[in-house]
Amino acid sequence: MSSASESTRDSPVDKGGSSFDKGGSSIVGRGKRDGNRLFQEWYQELGTAAERNEHSAYVFVMGSLTEIMRSFGIHTVFPEINGLQQAVRRVSGDDIGLAEDYGFSADVCGYLKADVGLQLRGGEHPMGKIPPPSLSVHTNACNTYIKWAEIWERMYKVPIFTLDIPGTRAAGRQTWPGQVDFENDRKYVAGQINEVIHLCEQITDKKLDLDKLREAMTHTNTMSRKWKRLIELNKSSPAVYNAMTDGTVFLGVMNGYRGRPEGAEYFTDLVEEMEYKAANGIGTAFEEKYRLAFVGIPCYPIFRGFSEMFTEWGGSFVGSSYLWYASGGANLGYQYDLDHPLESLAEGLLVTVRESMDSMFFSDRSLIEMVEPYGIDGVVYHSVKSCRTVSTGLADNRRAVMEATDVATLFMESDHMDKRVVSEAQLKNRVDAFFEGLAVRSQRRISNAAAPGQSLRARGGHR
Amino acid sequence: MRMPRLLDDYESRSADEAIRMCRELVEDPDFPTVQRWREAGGKVVGHFQVYFPEEIAHAAGMLPFKVRGAPVEARQAGAHFGSYLCSILKTSLELALSGRVTLDLFVSHPICDSARNLAAVWGRNFEYPCEILYLPQNANSVHAATYLRGEYARLTREIEKIAGHRITEDQLRASLGVFNENRRLLRELGEIKRETPWLLPADEAYSLLAVGAMIPREEHNELLAWVLPKIRRGTALPQDRMRLVLTGGFCEQPPLDLLHTIAQFSYVVDDDLLIGLRWITEDIPVGADPLADLAESYLERSSCSPVQHDLRRPKEKMLVDQIKATNAGAAIIIAAKMCDPGLDEVVAYTKALDDEGIPYFVSEFEERMTNFDSLQIQLETFIENLLFT
Ligand code: SF4
Ligand code: SF4
Numbered sequence: 110m111s112s113a114s115e116s117t118r119d120s121p122v123d124k125g126g127s128s129f130d131k132g133g134s135s136i137v138g139r140g141k142r143d144g145n146r147l148f149q150e151w152y153q154e155l156g157t158a159a160e161r162n163e164h165s166a167y168v169f170v171m172g173s174l175t176e177i178m179r180s181f182g183i184h185t186v187f188p189e190i191n192g193l194q195q196a197v198r199r200v201s202g203d204d205i206g207l208a209e210d211y212g213f214s215a216d217v218c219g220y221l222k223a224d225v226g227l228q229l230r231g232g233e234h235p236m237g238k239i240p241p242p243s244l245s246v247h248t249n250a251c252n253t254y255i256k257w258a259e260i261w262e263r264m265y266k267v268p269i270f271t272l273d274i275p276g277t278r279a280a281g282r283q284t285w286p287g288q289v290d291f292e293n294d295r296k297y298v299a300g301q302i303n304e305v306i307h308l309c310e311q312i313t314d315k316k317l318d319l320d321k322l323r324e325a326m327t328h329t330n331t332m333s334r335k336w337k338r339l340i341e342l343n344k345s346s347p348a349v350y351n352a353m354t355d356g357t358v359f360l361g362v363m364n365g366y367r368g369r370p371e372g373a374e375y376f377t378d379l380v381e382e383m384e385y386k387a388a389n390g391i392g393t394a395f396e397e398k399y400r401l402a403f404v405g406i407p408c409y410p411i412f413r414g415f416s417e418m419f420t421e422w423g424g425s426f427v428g429s430s431y432l433w434y435a436s437g438g439a440n441l442g443y444q445y446d447l448d449h450p451l452e453s454l455a456e457g458l459l460v461t462v463r464e465s466m467d468s469m470f471f472s473d474r475s476l477i478e479m480v481e482p483y484g485i486d487g488v489v490y491h492s493v494k495s496c497r498t499v500s501t502g503l504a505d506n507r508r509a510v511m512e513a514t515d516v517a518t519l520f521m522e523s524d525h526m527d528k529r530v531v532s533e534a535q536l537k538n539r540v541d542a543f544f545e546g547l548a549v550r551s552q553r554r555i556s557n558a559a560a561p562g563q564s565l566r567a568r569g570g571h572r
Numbered sequence: 573m574r575m576p577r578l579l580d581d582y583e584s585r586s587a588d589e590a591i592r593m594c595r596e597l598v599e600d601p602d603f604p605t606v607q608r609w610r611e612a613g614g615k616v617v618g619h620f621q622v623y624f625p626e627e628i629a630h631a632a633g634m635l636p637f638k639v640r641g642a643p644v645e646a647r648q649a650g651a652h653f654g655s656y657l658c659s660i661l662k663t664s665l666e667l668a669l670s671g672r673v674t675l676d677l678f679v680s681h682p683i684c685d686s687a688r689n690l691a692a693v694w695g696r697n698f699e700y701p702c703e704i705l706y707l708p709q710n711a712n713s714v715h716a717a718t719y720l721r722g723e724y725a726r727l728t729r730e731i732e733k734i735a736g737h738r739i740t741e742d743q744l745r746a747s748l749g750v751f752n753e754n755r756r757l758l759r760e761l762g763e764i765k766r767e768t769p770w771l772l773p774a775d776e777a778y779s780l781l782a783v784g785a786m787i788p789r790e791e792h793n794e795l796l797a798w799v800l801p802k803i804r805r806g807t808a809l810p811q812d813r814m815r816l817v818l819t820g821g822f823c824e825q826p827p828l829d830l831l832h833t834i835a836q837f838s839y840v841v842d843d844d845l846l847i848g849l850r851w852i853t854e855d856i857p858v859g860a861d862p863l864a865d866l867a868e869s870y871l872e873r874s875s876c877s878p879v880q881h882d883l884r885r886p887k888e889k890m891l892v893d894q895i896k897a898t899n900a901g902a903a904i905i906i907a908a909k910m911c912d913p914g915l916d917e918v919v920a921y922t923k924a925l926d927d928e929g930i931p932y933f934v935s936e937f938e939e940r941m942t943n944f945d946s947l948q949i950q951l952e953t954f955i956e957n958l959l960f961t
Contacts, residue, residue, distance in 0.1 A: 212922060214907075214915040216656070249709040252684045255881050256916040263920065271881055273710035275723070276682070279703040280695050293722030300715030470692040494656040497912060501661070501689035505652040509696050522654055
């Protein structure tokens with residue numbers, strides 16, 4: 110989730126051979142430009158929040174409750190996004206070192222440690238000064254969120270609130286409104302939302318303004334609708350954006366501007382841009398040869414190089430489970446009922462945060478369902494050392510996907526934050542071998558005289 | 573169906589021999605008591621660490637079995653996981669994949685994300701139901717107990733399906749009674765450790781506790797009722813050893829030899845090993861709604877662990893209180909390798925102990941470690957320094 114311009118190629122080229130008009134040329138590339146600008150502006154706002162004596166809540170991408178925070182005028186700080194920025198801007202190593210000197214193990218979440226280092230240094234971040242928290246509100250979508258918030262609780266003596274969202278109990282067993290188990294979960298979430306509101310009222314000495322809440326929810330509705338559409342638009346061939354690199358920019362805006370008019374406008378424009386590209390056969394900055402799905406967290410300490418390992422072979426990430434879970438489940442396009450904002454917020458949080466968790470724990474099913482409509486040739490699993498939430502199930506997930514489909518798969522291990530665990534040469538060897546395998550399959554398909562345009566779903570994986 | 577007794581005869585043996593029998597069962601990766609139960613036609617609910625409301629499975633006539641890994645190599649399970657994981661996760665799955673234990677239901681909990689993922693992995697590899705029991709992670713919400721009562725009702729329906737019959741409220745009440753008795757006996761075991769630790773070394777106390785997770789509670793109650801008075805009548809004399817509190821054994825279990833190593837130099841007067849079996853610290857009052865009683869007790873009459881955030885019970889304060897209450901001179905803090913919650917907690921523990929001026933010894937461990945030489949030397953030095961100063 111970042112303004113990742115320094116890490117990705119930016120100028121899109123026309124792969125479909127179609128010429129586009131002046132209007133089109135101003136549309137294409139807009140999403141990336143605006144995304145980077147918005148991202149800078151957001152950090153500038155945060156940078157002066159403390160001076161203006163404004164409150165900040167430390168929140169997380171899976172269930173940020175931004176709508177409530179906005180209605181109280183509380184800024185939202187996303188330590189995961191800060192951490193990602195520390196990695197792509199290559200300062201995470203120092204902060205991780207500081208946290209380890211403080212006592213944290215080399216084996217725990219790198220985002221957490223990058224933040225501890227940052228806090229110990231007084232919040233000086235490459236994107237601007239990070240204000241200290243007035244409170245933390247976090248879900249249980251990742252258990253590290255809870256352990257992390259406990260650190261701020263001790264460090265800053267601020268209230269922390271765990272908004273407990275019961276997840277799916279077993280694969281394919283989601284419950285829905287009207288079912289007794291769903292209603293039990295919903296009541297629990299609704300009750301906790303009231304408790305969060307009460308906490309915010311105490312901190313800000315203000316009453317909840319329902320109109321402001323409704324307004325924020327309206328913008329989130331637009332953003333979620335557009336997010337869902339954005340994900341669908343990459344069914345086009347060539348893909349209209351790179352789900353791993355461009356997707357990271359989109360995720361930054363999705364989280365930072367959730368519930369804000371700028372966010373709604375951004376995604377409206379972005380969908381317009383991607384629809385235009387789809388209609389005109391415009392792809393990304395390289396020629397797409399293989400259509401891939403990405404599962405895991407990207408390798409941020411070498412983000413550009415990591416991305417190029419794939420793009421130089423023509424590997425295009427058309428989908429990524431990251432866009433499901435790190436958007437807080439916005440891929441569902443959930444729409445709040447503005448006539449019943451609090452009830453709907455409870456239902457929406459339950460359903461979307463649950464979707465985030467499903468996208469990490471049970472994503473094999475969604476990946477299998479994605480293969481045909483997105484024309485997936487290969488699935489790339491990037492398991493990272495310091496995030497067990499996302500990584501624990503990946504090897505087994507891969508087995509399930511290989512059993513159910515004919516796509517090629519690649520399983521790699523490194524880290525999303527800690528450069529010490531990243532062996533670039535080793536990763537590259539694995540990726541090269543994977544593409545060589547894909548090329549052989551492609552050749553075989555051609556010699557078997559399969560229909561042109563058919564995707565290359567070869568049975569078996571590649572280790 | 574009348575189920576056979578699962579333990580061999582111990583009444584005709586000495587207390588030491590009975591404890592040795594327990595130790596062998598606890599270390600046996602084939603879990604013979606569970607196999608005996610199945611051979612007699614019984615059904616088994618396997619529940620992963622840390623806490624599970626075993627009373628519900630018990631009321632259905634099923635054997636609640638704590639899945640807590642084993643000292644085995646993850647031959648088959650290795651292919652289902654990446655490299656950077658705690659061992660208990662891999663060896664637990666290995667027990668199932670290798671056919672050492674067969675379950676009718678597997679339940680995991682949101683104690684950490686490895687454990688939640690485990691339920692998904694298990695579910696992809698076995699036909700029987702595998703699920704996550706969402707114990708509340710907001711223990712401070714006034715809505716948590718009502719929610720948990722509903723979640724227990726859901727679990728009850730699941731278990732009823734597998735058992736093939738309804739669970740009545742009277743059956744539940746009876747099970748709460750059996751487990752209350754078990755809790756009382758385990759408190760007595762804790763008292764012996766605290767007050768006369770020379771009569772019961774840490775590894776022996778652990779064996780007596782852990783065997784309860786693989787036999788029906790009635791049998792565990794009988795065993796404890798038989799052995800505890802014998803332990804109290806033991807003739808070992810107190811020695812000049814450091815009294816220690818051991819913490820960090822809430823999930824992955826250290827090998828018994830590690831406990832034995834510690835017990836050679838010190839008296840472990842309290843610990844959090846298999847804390848889930850002792851999570852509820854008092855008798856559960858049995859009233860009109862046993863599921864509500866069970867749920868309320870989970871939140872209100874309970875212990876603490878690094879995997880439960882509770883504003884009322886900051887974990888580092890609980891540790892300091894525990895050390896003071898047991899008159900211990902130091903803490904041994906252990907953390908399973910690659911265990912996020914355990915490793916994160918070490919930082920808070922050590923800062924709090926520093927503030928209090930309480931000495932501590934920190935070590936990472938793995939359930940399958942076999943060499944304790946260097947640990948032994950370090951521990952010996954630590955304790956000698958303390959005794960000397
Ligand atoms: S463990 Fe993973 S999901 Fe959780 S905060 Fe760290 S990187 Fe994010
Ligand atoms: S040892 Fe730690 S990481 Fe492993 S399952 Fe237990 S709590 Fe989770």
